Amino acid sequence: MIGMISLAKRIKTIIESIGHRVVDSIWRLGCATRFVLLVLLKSMPGFLRFHLITREIYFAGVLSLIIILVSGLFVGMVLGLQGYETLQKFGSESAVGTLVALSLVRELGPVIAALLFASRAGSAMTAEIGLMKATEQLAAMGMMAVDPIARIVAPRFWGGVFSMPLLAAMFSVMGVFGGYLVTVVFIGVDEGSFWSQMQSSVDFRYDIVNGVIKSCFFGVVITAIAVFEGFDAPPTAEGVSGATTRTVVTSSLAILGLDFVLTAFMFRGVS
């Protein structure tokens, strides 16, 4: 009888802890949504003093350039090499341009650029805001009647949102160039058919614009997660490090999940 009661109690605590976690995460999600809305509401001063946003574009965009360009080049080179290996078995190695361009413009460009951007710029954003909070700079700003969301968070958000599509486009261009380098220059696929097959099968509206839309979505998601985690971080060394890790993990998962949803809406097998 007593064993039964203790068993029931244990089950009750397990159910309670599950419920607690679910309620907690939903509460956090609501917090994040309201925070993002607040950032959007308070972003007008940042636009009026545009040099604040320029500074963030420099830190999020320009400083991410090297990693984006180099990875784009290598991803394109690998795609060209692997695509050639497979297509050459069917005697259609001139279609390698189509393969490289379509996979880069539709998927790999936005997704890999976003993953790199999340780990390069998103984590830096979280760490910076979190450390500002830990050293009570945000509180000091509030004391001086300077709104930290308008002054610190909103410019970072817009800087990231603005940089992401540009970085993704550059990634795709570098990838196509890498594919060209490997297949045409090194292996010797015919240059004319490489470009003409690519141009005949890549549609501007359908493929390129959809890729850009994807990267815009990713930019919003990454920077929203990064600034929220930074602002929400417990003001300790451990809290900031945990928030930085969470930014990279959450935004990477969000990118991949969102990519599937967007692809399902954009490319529904109509070709």
Next chain:
Amino acid sequence: MQRTMMDFWVGLFVMAGIGALLILGLKVGNLADFQPEGSYVLVGNFENIGGLKVRAPVKSAGVVVGRVMDIQFSVQTYDAVVTMKVDTRYQFPKDTFASILTSGLLGEQYIGLLPGGDEEMLTNGEKIMKTNSAIVLEDMIGRFLFDKASEKKNSDPEI
């Protein structure tokens, strides 16, 4: 870092990004063969369109002159109604022949326009009267096997 220096780099970055988008549109995509002159619409009824898809090219003498816009099934005539958009630079006579062809043995299907000799030209929204269905490989193989079998039967008594 000085503010002017930062502005310079950000300006360069934005220009490079827009340049990358332009390269994607012009060199990688098909924005270069975008025709500002506009286009007109032609309609054709086909008995069987095979594997024709929306956005497939419309070619004449091998040159792409337009694209397939829409494919519908008509319950009045029980055939496929294919709507295509053709560049206004290319006008076709009224007795133009439209047939669904395949590029290569297993390539994509497209509509081939073979101009006739009529004086009058097709206008916007007009129907192409002479159409030719797609060749369905399975039908052809079936017919071939059937012919072979009947050939054997005919030649059997002579042995």
